[in-house]
Amino acid sequence: SIQTLFEGFVKASVTAIESRDPTTSGHSFRVAELTVGLAETVDRTPSGPYGDVRFSPDEMKEIRYASLLHDFGKVGVREEVLVKAKKLYPNHLELIKQRVEVIRRGLELKYSRRKIEYLLQKGREQFAAHAETLDAELASFLAELDAGLSSVIVANEPSVMPEDFASAIQRFALQSFEDHLGRSQSIITPEEARVLAIPRGTLTETERKQIESHVVHTFQFLAQIPWTREIRNIPEIARSHHEKLNGSGYPYGWTSDQIPLQSKIMTISDIYDALTAADRPYKKATSVEQALDILDYERKAGNIDGTLLALFIEAKVYERTRPRR
Structure with missing residues (x-):
């Protein structure tokens, strides 16, 4: 079916992204798992700021695809910058x-x-x-x-x-x-x-800007795909996952009211997985407890949504990507 073909295209695209940077292998799939998990938690919440929020099956699909493809723009970043483990090459x-x-x-x-x-x-x-x-x-x-x-x-x-x-x-x-x-x-x-x-x-200011440009590349790539009406917001959701509520994020410096809720959900998942990933050459993985503490610091700094973080922790969404023993 067309759906099966599209699923294959998305997975092949993610594999292509991560083959350029083997140190982040599995990141996009884990972020999608966490983001969908947190979106499902929000969907079930009966009260609070998001008590009236309900995601349709198509919107859930939109969230999943946006999460899987959120780093696709890294194909436009030089490989030596992507995998730079030390300050000097x-x-x-x-x-x-x-x-x-x-x-x-x-x-x-x-x-x-x-x-x-x-x-x-x-x-x-x-x-x-x-x-x-x-x-x-x-x-x-x-x-x-x-x-x-x-x-x-x-x-x-x-x-x-x-x-x-x-x-x-x-x-x-x-x-x-x-x-x-x-x-x-x-x-x-x-x-x-x-x-x-x-x-x-390890990055110079120029290299950091190259890394940050992947978000713009992601949007430009995804915007060219003729999405169906039900999932047309995928490019918009994907390009906002590095924005911060207080305007300190990138690439646009948007504030809370400009950032889609789905992107705010993905931001928490993306940060959590980046912190706990065990295979990055430029940093050691943090424990789950340390990662949650850092996320709480981000909340206090006004970077991420406190209500969403509370749901992420209370529902133990983070356990969805914990290695099975």
Whole structure:
């Protein structure tokens, strides 16, 4: 039947999305399961702000399809940005390590040359003492070099970075080492320092905007599909799942009265699954309890709907995606 064909198209589309970012495999299916579960809970609620809300079978179908396809726009985001696990791309970190090795060799040659020059100019007298002094200087520079590389490796992690450490990384880009040819070389460039000083996560501002653009891409793709009248709101629901009630979301900065109820429901499901997913390289999965605490913080901050969150918790909707034991 046409319905079976369409179901196959939707599932194939979701599989195509998630194949570009294997670390989020299953996310869209879990979000759909949670969103439909919360919508069913709202539908059964006899009182409160949503006591009069009832979703028809077609509207439930609309919610499910919008949830399954909410991240389709990620096909328009560069793959290396989608799967970026550290602040620097792997080839960039390798380049820094090679740069450190070149600086190390240059310093060693520089101090070897100074020893030879001293020996040629002044002979063996007092050479041992002078050589010891030069060796100590070289060891100090090499230790500084190693400490610098260690700092780069630590800063490259996606953890929250203290301000003083970020400032130290920025200053580090200004530090240079002179090699045997008199050339000054730095371990990292100012641009690399800027990336390493990202205070939280792994994305630069440009990369973050690329990720956020997936919502617009999703809408543009879904808007081209000739949906039937019963499920024509799928593009609208899908494009609003990153909006926040207080206007701090993206891509449009809409406030509560501009965001469809179905999207508010999906937002809670999307955040919950992103927090508890165990397969993301840039963060560890949180426990169910921690995830619910974070969602409550989001509620207090005015980002998500408190009534919907209460229903999500009271009805234990989150258990719908808990691994079966």
